[in-house]
Amino acid sequence: MNSLPPASKKLDALADPRPVIIQAGQHHLLDGRSCQACGHAIALQLPLCPRCRGPVEPAQFGPRGVIWALTVVHVPARPDDKVPYTLAYVDLDQGPRLLASVAPTDATVEVGSSVALTALSALGDPTVEVAP
Amino acid sequence: MTVSIWGVGTSMFGRQPARLPAQLAWDAIQEALEDAAVDGVDAAYVGTVFGAPGVAQRALSGVGITGIPIITVENACASGTTAFHEAHAAIAAGRYERVLALGIEQMSTLFDGPITPETTDSEQASGLLLPALYALSASRYMADYGMTLSDLAQVAVKNSRHGSLNPRAQRRRAxxxxxxxxxxxxxxxxxxxxxxxLSDAAAAAVLGHERRDDRDVAIRASALKSGLAWDQASKHVWGxxxxxxxxxxxxxxxxxxPDDIDVVELHDAFTIGELVTAEALGLAAPGQGASLVRSGEASLGGRRPINPSGGLLSRGHPLGATxxxxxAEITWQLRGEAGPRQVQGARTGLVETMGGGASGIDGNGCVVTILGG
Structure with missing residues (x-):
């Protein structure tokens, strides 16, 4: 009877609750859901629409979007976080709001900046980079 | 029939790792029972977030409260007021005569800084701490309304001044x-x-039907909701x-x-929270929360003080106890027992608590209670 995982088991060894990012050609897209009843765009692969409880179908969003809000975080949330790191809510074009890491850049990043989905961060987080 | 608060009590607030959660609770329970002038209750609703299994029974049995229904609830930062809300509902429904609402939280033995992320939550698993969630709202307020760093700081200036008058607060320096x-x-x-x-504490209230006792404080309203979906279709910042x-x-x-309220205790876990919440409660128009604070209206001595206790920013935030x-603070205020931080002539008070953490929704739970009047 040794089936329970140790309490200290790392996140990547458990079911991952984060939004799913896929690569499509040169682009990265969010693999989410779209509501068949109200058309709402959903970041997570949920079984029903969180707004109207309508049926959903697979839908891909991105790669482009706009920063809705952002913060530079100075305390590590997880043991492997390297501070400071930037987190943003990104409204993907015709898509859902996504919490994403902002890839380090010398460019100015602010509310309203255009960004695009890119490869997952080293910790596996959805990530955006400043888009021209 | 009106339900009233008969008595309230709290422990000290602060890092108290050398005291057991039950010991913190004993201070709050005994003070509340003495304040209510009762020697027992018929049921207890207990709010805690990180409390160990049985924390409520361990705390209550230690002061001889046994053999009654004990219900433990978790609603993030609103766990204590959720227990209060349910205690109120149980008395209003005629289930019990006297009910204890208790909040217990010991944080310092679990965390060093911010609460660590819940790894089964989609946004927390991406490294979103609660301060970062509130920071994102602040970022949006700066873009939308031209809110400044000084506007944010003024909330902490005010609440630290209030907190310097609160002998039970964790931070007592302006x-x-x-x-x-x-x-x-x-x-x-x-x-x-x-x-x-990060703070450890317990707080409690004894509720019952209205008595002929002018120290009792009437509960005029109590409402509890969880958030709707929060996403790109939401018009406002989170919460x-x-x-x-x-x-x-x-x-x-x-x-x-809102104009009938004389004094407010609201959820200022972070400075931006006070501004957003004051606006959401209708105490200021959207984007005007900062001027409410800057004008002095929300200070002790102002037209309608907000967080005369010093708020969560000064008292500390032991989640379930908050x-x-x-x-307790509004009860003391409405009785005229708040000492140097007394809001003169306060007759009607409002309490708001907001709990968050589950991503995708506009808050795990919010409780708004209106007292006195």
Missing amino acids: VTEEEILSSRPIAEPLTLFQCAG FDVVADTSAIAYAQAGLG GLAQI
Whole structure:
């Protein structure tokens, strides 16, 4: 009877609750859901629409979007976080709001900046980079 | 029939790792029972977030409260006021005569800084701490309304001044805007002094039907809601709509509006929280929360003080205990027992508590209670 995982088991060894990012050609897209009843765009692969409880179908969003809000975080949330790191809510074009890491850049990043989905961060987080 | 608060009590607030959670609770329970002039209760609702299994029974049995229904509830930062809300509902429904609402939390033995992320939550698993969630709202407020760093700091200036008058608060020193803005950055634009301290405490209230006792405080309304979906279709920053919706229910129940409220205890876990919440409660128009603070209206001595206790920013934020500490403060205020931080002539008070953490919704739970009048 040794089936329970140790309490200290790392996140990547458990079911991952984060939004799913896929690569499509040169682009990265969010693999989410779209509501068949109200058309709402959903970041997570949920079984029903969180707004109207309508049926959903697979839908891909991105790669482009706009920063809705952002913060530079100075305390590590997880043991492997390297501070400071930037987190943003990104409204993907015709898509859902996504919490994403902002890839380090010398460019100015602010509310309203255009960004695009890119490869997952080293910790596996959805990530955006400043888009021209 | 009106339900009233008969008595309230709290422990000290602060890092108290050398005291057991039950010991913190004993201080609060015994003070509340003495204040209510009762020697027992018929049921207990207990709010805690990180409390160990059985924490409520361990605490209650230690002071001889046994053999009654004990119900433990978790609703993030609103756990204490959720216990209060349910205690109120149980008495109103005629289930019990006297009910204890208790909040217990010991944080210092579990965390060093911010609460660590819940790894099964989609946004927390991406490294979103609660201060960062509030920081994102602050970022949006700066873009939408031209809110400044000084506007944010003024909330902590005011609440630290209030907290310096509260002998049970964790932080009892008035701090300047410069100290606040130069304290350690946590999640920009929020600095350390703009975040409620990690704290251990318990707080309690005894509720029952209205008695012929002028120290009892009538509960005019109590409302509880969880958030609707929060995403790209939401008009406001996170947490605004659930506070607005919950307070609309409470105002309607009480037959009162924001202008009828004399004193407010609201959820300032972070400075931006006070501004957003004051607006959501209708105390200021959207984007005008900062001027409410800057004008002095929300200070002790002002037209309608907000967080005369010093708020979560000064008292500390032991999650489950916070809501009942807010209830205790408004009870003392309405009885005229708040000492140097007394709001003169306060007749009607409002308590708001907001719990968050589950991503995708506008808050795990919000409680708005209107007392006195």
